[in-house]
Amino acid sequence: MATSTVENYVKQLYTEQTRTPGHLIQLGKLASALDVVPGTVTTMIRTLADAGLVIYEPRNGCSLTSAGEALALHVLRRHRLVELFLVKVLGYDWSEVHEEAEELEHVVSDKLLERIDELLGRPSADPHGDPIPNAQGQLPRQSARPLSQCVSGERVRIERVNNQDPQFLRMIDEMGLTPGTRHSLIRNDPIAGTLQLESGDQTRVVGTKAAESILVSPSMD
C-alpha cells in the first residue's frame, strides 16, 4: 500500500500536471509545493519511479505514469468526497474542510468511501466545485474557464473555486460567488485589475488575481 507521503507526492504531481499539461514537472516546483528541500524530492521521485508511478528524467523533471495518475485520481476522489461529506453531513463550512480532508484522505477505506458516495447521492463535484472522479477513476468532463478571461457583458455560472485558502473562501462566500450561482459580468478591466459583477440587485468587484481562480461556464438565464 502507498504511504501517505507517496499519495501526497502523486496528488501534487497530478495537480501540477493539469495546470501545465504536456510539460514535465520540475522537481524544485514540487519541493516548494510540498514544503521539503529539493534533495528530498530527488530521492523520493527516484523511489516513485522505481515503483512505476512516475517517469523520471534526471535534471529535466518528471511526469506521472498511468499507474501514478490512477493513484492520484483515487486520492483526489477520497479527498473530495470527504470534503463534501464534512459539509453536507457534519455542517462544516467549505472554508475549513480542506485541512481535515487532507488527513482523512489517506485512511478512508474503499468500503467507507462507497458508503459516503452513496449517502451523498454519487455527487460529481465537491463544495469548491472540483470534479469528483468516479470509482473507476474517471473525471466528469468539465469545461469551465477562469472568470478573468471572460469579457464584459457575459452571463456566467460559477462552477468552481480553485483556491483552498480559508480566508479566500470566506470572502467568496460573503460576496455570494459560490459554485452554482449566476452573475452578469458588467465589466472586465484588466488595466485596473478589477471585474464588476452583478446578480439580482447586487454589484460586486473582484480583482483579476481572484478571478483567475474562479472558474465559470456560460449561463443562459
Place this chain on the structure above:
Amino acid sequence: MATSTVENYVKQLYTEQTRTPGHLIQLGKLASALDVVPGTVTTMIRTLADAGLVIYEPRNGCSLTSAGEALALHVLRRHRLVELFLVKVLGYDWSEVHEEAEELEHVVSDKLLERIDELLGRPSADPHGDPIPNAQGQLPRQSARPLSQCVSGERVRIERVNNQDPQFLRMIDEMGLTPGTRHSLIRNDPIAGTLQLESGDQTRVVGTKAAESILVSPSMD
C-alpha cells in the same frame, strides 16, 4: 503530537491495565498484543518513558503515567465515537466498525470529534457498549460484570460485549444478545461450560468462554 504508533501503545497499555488493575504490564504481553517482537517493545517503552507517558521498571514491566492515561482515554474517545458514528450515520454493521475506527482514530481532529459527538447526542457508549470518555477524559462509571459470573435465575441486562472479532459479534447479533437487551439466566453450568438464557419465548445456549466477554448488569423487569 503523538504518532499513531505511540497512540496504539498507550491504548493497548490502557486496556491491559484495566484488565489487571494495580499490576505492572509485562513487555512480552504488550509485544504479542501489538504483534511486534519483544525487543521492539523494550525500545519503544523506553521512549514512551522519556516522553513521560509511562513509568518503566526494567525487567519488571511498565504502567501508564497520568499523562499516558489521558492520552489513552483521548484515543479511546476518538475510537468509540467513530465506531458509533459509522453505525448510526453510515449504516455500518457493528461487527465491521472496529477495523475502520482503528485507522480513523489517529486522524480525526478535535473539531471533527466535537461535531460527531454533537450529532450523536453526546452518547455514553459505543455500539459494543464500551463507555465513551467525555472531552475531559472522564469515563462514565459502569458496573457491569461478566455473564459467566452470574448465577442461575438472575435477570440481566446486557451492557457490553467485550470482543472485537467480527464473527463473534455476528453470532451475538444472531442470538439477540446485543447491548440493551434483557434476559433470564436459566442455568449457568460451569462443568458443562454452558449458560442457558431465555427472553420472551426464545432460549439460547452460550459457552462460558463467550459469556466472559458479555458484561451484564442486574435487570428488574
Place this chain on the structure above:
DNA sequence: ATTAGTATTTTGAGTAATCAAAATCAAGCC
C-alpha cells in the same frame, strides 16, 4: 567560451519504527 546564476543531485546524517538473533537476567528446581 567563459562566467554567473539557478536548479538539481549527491553525500552524510538523523528520526521513528521495526526485526533477527545473540546476550543477559531472574527464578525455580534438584
Place this chain on the structure above:
DNA sequence: GGCTTGATTTTGATTACTCAAAATACTAAT
C-alpha cells in the same frame, strides 16, 4: 551451588522519510 527455562534486553540492520550543505549540471549573458 549449578542448571534449565522463560522473559527481557542489547546489538546490528533495515525501511521510509527527511535535512543541510557540498558538488554538479545546465542556461543564458557577456
